[in-house]
Amino acid sequence: MNNRADPVPIGGSWPPPVLDPAGPFSEPVTTLAWALLIGGAVVLLVVLAALGIALFGSARLKARLGGEKAIWIGGFAFPAVVLTGLLIWGLMLTSSLSATRIAGDEMRVRIVGEMWWWRVHYLDGDGREMLRDANELHIPVGRPVLLELDAADVIHSFWVPRLGGKMDMIPGRTNRLLIQADRPGVYKGQCAEYCGGPHALMGFVVIAHAPEDFARWQASRTPAAAAGGRGLDLFLSSGCAACHTIRGTPANGLAGPDLTHVGSRHTLGAGILPNNPGTMAGWIADSQAIKPGNRMPAYRQFDGAELRAIGDYLAALK
Numbered sequence: 001m002n003n004r005a006d007p008v009p010i011g012g013s014w015p016p017p018v019l020d021p022a023g024p025f026s027e028p029v030t031t032l033a034w035a036l037l038i039g040g041a042v043v044l045l046v047v048l049a050a051l052g053i054a055l056f057g058s059a060r061l062k063a064r065l066g067g068e069k070a071i072w073i074g075g076f077a078f079p080a081v082v083l084t085g086l087l088i089w090g091l092m093l094t095s096s097l098s099a100t101r102i103a104g105d106e107m108r109v110r111i112v113g114e115m116w117w118w119r120v121h122y123l124d125g126d127g128r129e130m131l132r133d134a135n136e137l138h139i140p141v142g143r144p145v146l147l148e149l150d151a152a153d154v155i156h157s158f159w160v161p162r163l164g165g166k167m168d169m170i171p172g173r174t175n176r177l178l179i180q181a182d183r184p185g186v187y188k189g190q191c192a193e194y195c196g197g198p199h200a201l202m203g204f205v206v207i208a209h210a211p212e213d214f215a216r217w218q219a220s221r222t223p224a225a226a227a228g229g230r231g232l233d234l235f236l237s238s239g240c241a242a243c244h245t246i247r248g249t250p251a252n253g254l255a256g257p258d259l260t261h262v263g264s265r266h267t268l269g270a271g272i273l274p275n276n277p278g279t280m281a282g283w284i285a286d287s288q289a290i291k292p293g294n295r296m297p298a299y300r301q302f303d304g305a306e307l308r309a310i311g312d313y314l315a316a317l318k
Helices: 027-056 059-065 068-093 211-219 229-237 277-290 304-315
Strands: 107-114 117-123 129-134 136-140 145-151 156-159 166-169 175-179 185-190 203-209
Touching (some): 027 059, 145 166, 156 185
Antiparallel strands (some): 117 129, 156 166, 185 203
């Protein structure tokens, strides 16, 4: 079974669209954004009209514009009423985005921001880890997903614009955010808080499946059983196992992403490359040329045949 099959391809625009909601937790953000854009445009027009009167209006209009009553109404009362109302409405509109408690019917996932990638831990109803992955999240359509957001090093910010709001990830603190997809697809995200180095290349992918497809995906998440051969031997002998885990092999490193099912992922390098043996080999050979400043060293000691062997082995880890 091809676990990467999806009705929406990984290609498309980047950064992800921010005013195209695809779920109930992104719609309030879009509504608020349009209200602010339209309100800002109206205020700009009013200011331009006042400027036009001040520069080119008649003496009577200039006197009225600069009068005490106009200043009190336009400079104090109107902004106070509008901004207070906007604040209250905005807080009410977006109150459902962050979760202050666990209702019990959500799918639960813990996501940890790293420099510059994402750990993904799928949890059961009691908060115990069931599955570990990296840089992408699989969810069922129509079900709310409770994200428990942590940071391992510096402040990051999780944002998948079409599925929910934006939430900071702060070391030593867990923030909660709700997302939901109303239709199957591949939804792109981005770290939205500058975290140094290749921050702009710290992407994320959410794959929303129909419920029956999601159940099949879950059932396929047993340790990969790809034959080892030369690719695995090179992986283990070159030090890759010190940073990466491949369950079912001696590789048990924790510093980098878990690679147990890396062949089934849509992207490499935290959302910046399509995943295939060629890009895998290029990433291994010199990831610093692709994502400068990331924490994976370049492996220039491998020749082309060795890179293909490792790339083919990792691509087979479905």
